[in-house]
Amino acid sequence: MVLDEHQLIDIRRKLHQIPELALDEFQTHSYLKKVIATFPQNYLELKEFKELPTALLVHIQGSNPKRTIGYRADMDALPVTEENKLSYASKNKGVMHACGHDIHMTVALGILSYYASNQPKDNIVVFFQPAEESDSGGKKAYDLGLFQGKYAVDEFYGLHDNADLATGVIGTNAETLFAGTTEVNVIIQGKSGHAAFPHNANDAVIIAANFITQVQTIISRNIDPIKCGVITFGKIEAGTIRNVIAGTARLEGTIRGLTQDMIEFIRKRIVEIAKGLEISFNAKITVEYNQGGYYPVENDSKLSERFIKYMEQDDQVRFQITKPAMTGEDFGYLLNKIPGTMFWLGVSSPGSLHSVDFLPHEEAIMAGVRAFTRFLNYRMNLEED
Template identity: 65%
Template sequence: MPVLTEESLIQIRRDLHAMPELALNEVRTEAYLEKVISGFNQAHLTVKHIADLPTALLVRVAGSHPKRTLGYRTDIDALPVSEKTGLPFASKNPGVMHACGHDIHMTVALGVLSYFSEHQPTDNMIFFFQPAEESKNGGKLAYELGVFEGEWRPDEFYGLHDNPDLPAGAIGCRMGTLFAGTTEVNIDLEGKGGHAAYPQDANDMVVAAAQLIGQVQTIISRSIDPIEGGVITLGKMEAGTIRNVIAGHAHIEGTIRGLTQTMIQKIDQRLQEVGAGIAKSFNAQVTVTLNQGGYLPVENDPELTRRFITYMKQNDDVTFIETEPAMTGEDFGYLLSKIPGTMFWLGVEDDSQLHSATLNPDESAIAKGITGITGFLESRMAD
């Protein structure tokens, strides 16, 4: 069982739930985390701050006979969602909510850290309380700032995401990709505006945008292996000002999802080619801007994931479920592209989905998750 009692863990989760903050503004959250950590046994702990990423927090646990350094990451930011749970510990920040369950993520991480503060690990450990997962790719920011260098560089990285579709406390994982990579798409079409009565004197970007949108739909259906899959969603379009004026400009926004980086790059290329084709056929200027940032696919390391799954399957205290890949994004994928590791699900059993204003995770998952994770990490250190 974790060193922090289940009662104290639940209170920590509720405190965090009530103070959600958006990406790179997690000031109160970081202060609360540091206060909790200051109450742990400090004999083997070192805390690190990052001047250029002030809401990030790292804690190093010195191992007794280290052969490696194990990293554990949790995200700490929230979403711009107005909470509708009606809970007594609901968000006190209007329009902001831990609708993705990062309050659960943080509480589990604190529980694991608490355990190893009292039971010195064999290997060194790095706990990374990461800001800006939901936007602004905090993992990539930290890596590019050189945070994970020297004694602060993990040899392996682990992290979880809660899952309302799994039983409370169950562990879910799979070999290969757990989460898709994502890319933001912005497309601008420039032609020539004019009077609706004189189309021959204008270059209509509503028509050009309609053609582009239609052709984009064939990228997935005709250019991508259906066994592998991918997604392009164009969710926003703006063009024109009034019904009797031909629009000289159109703007489209969307997202790409793919289960491997190779797949995403292929979709990117085809989208650029479609844009170039529309530009030529309509004698227009078409600019396709793609921004992936740190949201690479979460591709689990084969050997480390095999060890993780084997341990969880053989542990009688763990309910293990092999899961399918999800098309949702997670910026832990960037860190896993640099440092081998594994991401997994923690079941929190709820009728509401992630990012929902009514998400209410089952808190009994917290202690079960901590027990499973600490057991795995200790088994890994014994290898």
């Protein structure tokens, strides 16, 4: 059975009603298995993992395989309370598919249903991935060894819906699609004291102010102006009362860059600045980083140029080259290990991604299924790697 547009929309709406947070996608997992069980099973093999219990891998046996092509769809939702007045609005209080992962999963099911009924030439592995929004589900899956044996993938593809692109438009580039992100925490240890006797204290607020000012020069003076990097400290905690000099301060921020090399350079400079301020202020400054799997989504140039060339030549596809976005996506970790391409699918939502009124146009689902299955059929008939 190849799912038609009406069935796909119905599936998407059912998924939309049962959003679940990272690593808690058990109801979603169960529903996906139920849908997949309705497909012809001649070429399918489904695999689950006790170490990552909400993940699903589906292997489709090719008729004359030269390679195994992976396709990833993320499953988790966000801690957002939906404000859309829909008959199929979220039933899970305070949780919503505000990033459109219900669209992602539905497109994957459409692709899967097509190849369950039309055996592909190459092997295909569809990966329903938990924990994209947090907890680095892609990294967890890779590090646990999920992509081994018959589930080893030679090239990986995945999409992300885009609220600002017209419904059904496919967009990507052959370089970086999403930035990488790293959490950074800075703990400053000075010495508290009376506000009237500053010479007897070591003001952590003053040190924090100097740190933030100097860190901003990394972007303005250490990075090539035509390249991109972002440092934002969005949270500062220091002090208890107006007439006591703060002895400690904590800063929390984020680093973003279009390449992993850029992120590593920014991290190195932050540490160097911290060490300099330790000497200048006779203080202790600790810098903590947490990147997890949120590497830059660096598209493989060869695979992506082929993907773009096909999409531009297919008169049934509306395609456009898109600029990099500074948002994060843990598919970047998988692309750091396995060559591949991530692309946008336009959904024309009046509300932005991650908003309470995100509302994608469902016509995009079938457009995404058709565009990608046509591309895969083209790709699988190429003799070249």
